Amino acid sequence: MWDNEESDTFEEADRRIDTVLEEIYSGSINWLFDLRNNLLRPLYKIDIRDKELIVTFDLPGVKKEDISISATERSLSIEASTTKPIRLMVGGHIQKHVEFERYAETIQLPAKIIPDKAKSSIRDGRLRIRIPLAAQGRLVKVR
Amino acid sequence: METKLEIKEYDPSKISKPTLVVGVPEAGLVGIIASSYLRDQMKLPELGYIESDLLPAVVVVHESKPKHPIRIFGKDNLAVITSEVPLHPRLSLELAKEVVSWAKSKNTKLILGITSVPFDEEIEGEAERKPKVLAISSDERPAEVLKQMGANPFEEGVMMGTHAAILRNCITMHQPNLTLLAEAYSKFPDPGAAAAVIQVVNKALSTSVDIQNLIKQSEEIRLRMRELMATTQENMRRNVATSPSLYG
Numbered sequence: 390m391w392d393n394e395e396s397d398t399f400e401e402a403d404r405r406i407d408t409v410l411e412e413i414y415s416g417s418i419n420w421l422f423d424l425r426n427n428l429l430r431p432l433y434k435i436d437i438r439d440k441e442l443i444v445t446f447d448l449p450g451v452k453k454e455d456i457s458i459s460a461t462e463r464s465l466s467i468e469a470s471t472t473k474p475i476r477l478m479v480g481g482h483i484q485k486h487v488e489f490e491r492y493a494e495t496i497q498l499p500a501k502i503i504p505d506k507a508k509s510s511i512r513d514g515r516l517r518i519r520i521p522l523a524a525q526g527r528l529v530k531v532r
Numbered sequence: 533m534e535t536k537l538e539i540k541e542y543d544p545s546k547i548s549k550p551t552l553v554v555g556v557p558e559a560g561l562v563g564i565i566a567s568s569y570l571r572d573q574m575k576l577p578e579l580g581y582i583e584s585d586l587l588p589a590v591v592v593v594h595e596s597k598p599k600h601p602i603r604i605f606g607k608d609n610l611a612v613i614t615s616e617v618p619l620h621p622r623l624s625l626e627l628a629k630e631v632v633s634w635a636k637s638k639n640t641k642l643i644l645g646i647t648s649v650p651f652d653e654e655i656e657g658e659a660e661r662k663p664k665v666l667a668i669s670s671d672e673r674p675a676e677v678l679k680q681m682g683a684n685p686f687e688e689g690v691m692m693g694t695h696a697a698i699l700r701n702c703i704t705m706h707q708p709n710l711t712l713l714a715e716a717y718s719k720f721p722d723p724g725a726a727a728a729v730i731q732v733v734n735k736a737l738s739t740s741v742d743i744q745n746l747i748k749q750s751e752e753i754r755l756r757m758r759e760l761m762a763t764t765q766e767n768m769r770r771n772v773a774t775s776p777s778l779y780g
Contacts, residue, residue, distance in 0.1 A: 421758050432758055434719045447720040449754040475755055513661070514751065515720070 422479050422487070429475070429492045431467075435499065437522075442502055446516040448492055450475055453511045458518060460504035465518065466495040537584035537626040539634045541604065546579050549639045550611040551737055554631065555646045556694050557618045557764040560716030561757055562648040563695075565726035565746075567614045570733065573741045576605035576612055582630075586623040592616050602627075609641075610737070616760070618767035619694055628697030632707050643702060644736065645695040645711035646729055650718040663715045663728040670702045670709040681735040683712060693768075710736060719765055721757035723750040 421430050432447040448456070450471040459466045469492045479487045501523040509518045541547060555567025570576075581600035591598045601617040619627060635643055649666060667673075667683035668691070675685040691699065695711050702709035712732055716725035727743040734741055746753075 421762060432720055432761060445720075447717075447754060447758075449751040477755060513724070514754070515717070 429489045431492045444518045449514040468493045537630045541580035551642045553612045553644045556615040559718035560648045560722035562714050562716045562725045563646040566646045571605045571612050580604040618764040624694040632701035643709045647695040648716035649713045651715040663725040665732045666713040682732045721754045723753045
């Protein structure tokens with residue numbers, strides 16, 4: 390069905406995916422929790438548009454008044470308390486119940502932003518932060 | 533290519549001429565959330581599982597019992613396949629081929645695939661969110677029939693992933709297929725999109741599964757499924773990196 394080169398690529402991809410899945414299931418790269426500080430790390434996504442950067446955090450169980458956001462030119466930090474304690478099964482080989490009351494995350498941004506001009510909105514526990522990109526680049530003359 | 537996947541039924545007489553619902557972890561986990569909810573609400577017993585040496589070395593444990601990650605549930609001419617692990621490309625292709633062959637051997641009336649398309653947040657606006665559901669069928673059901681089910685016909689575009697492979701096999705093997713794609717937040721578990729798709733399923737299959745519990749459990753599901761979402765996202769990222777180019 391596939392020629393050798395494609396088959397090799399497929400097998401290599403399969404091996405890499407298996408490694409990642411096994412690492413995740415064994416808990417060795419379980420970045421969704423900070424168990425030492427009893428924190429949940431939220432799922433998030435970053436979209437870069439022409440003039441702005443949009444970061445969306447998934448924060449189920451959080452209200453607008455319980456979120457604090459801070460930003461620098463290259464990073465964004467959020468902290469949020471949950472309306473009630475969240476009990477989750479956590480762990481790698483052996484799972485156990487852990488109770489969380491707070492989310493926290495700091496992310497390094499892929500582009501320079503203007504932190505003072507960030508705007509945020511939240512709906513259904515999905516926090517959306519829009520931040521203008523810092524002006525960059527110059528016109529290049531074509532000779 | 534040697535087949536590396538087997539469908540095992542505990543009692544083959546239990547599944548005959550079914551409608552087969554398939555939900556696997558993809559964008560927004562819509563398929564797995566919706567199919568698991570249907571299974572739970574309809575109290576469908578476990579009837580079998582799918583074994584493959586292409587599956588990662590994983591067993592899931594529920595209430596102290598080890599379980600296969602891909603299982604078959606069902607009763608009364610309804611069967612549901614759910615996967616609790618993301619499927620990598622080769623496993624997707626094998627699963628699609630074998631599931632459709634098995635469905636044919638069971639005289640399956642319809643394979644109903646549940647999946648998603650990315651939700652365009654830019655046009656979301658401030659109004660209350662009502663995820664749309666797109667539908668595509670192998671037997672070219674008229675647009676009017678799809679609209680009566682509360683779905684919009686999927687007219688142009690490209691589908692990727694396990695359900696695309698299933699649909700392709702269905703076309704080849706003349707197996708009726710209806711695939712529902714709910715608009716979903718692709719990187720976050722999206723029970724709202726799963727609820728929207730269940731309303732269409734109710735009309736397509738003449739069932740009456742109440743979505744209220746799903747809405748009520750929405751926050752809990754989003755929290756419980758974070759890890760599966762993270763592994764699925766990683767898997768999807770790698771799938772895209774290894775997909776053959778559309779015009780290649």
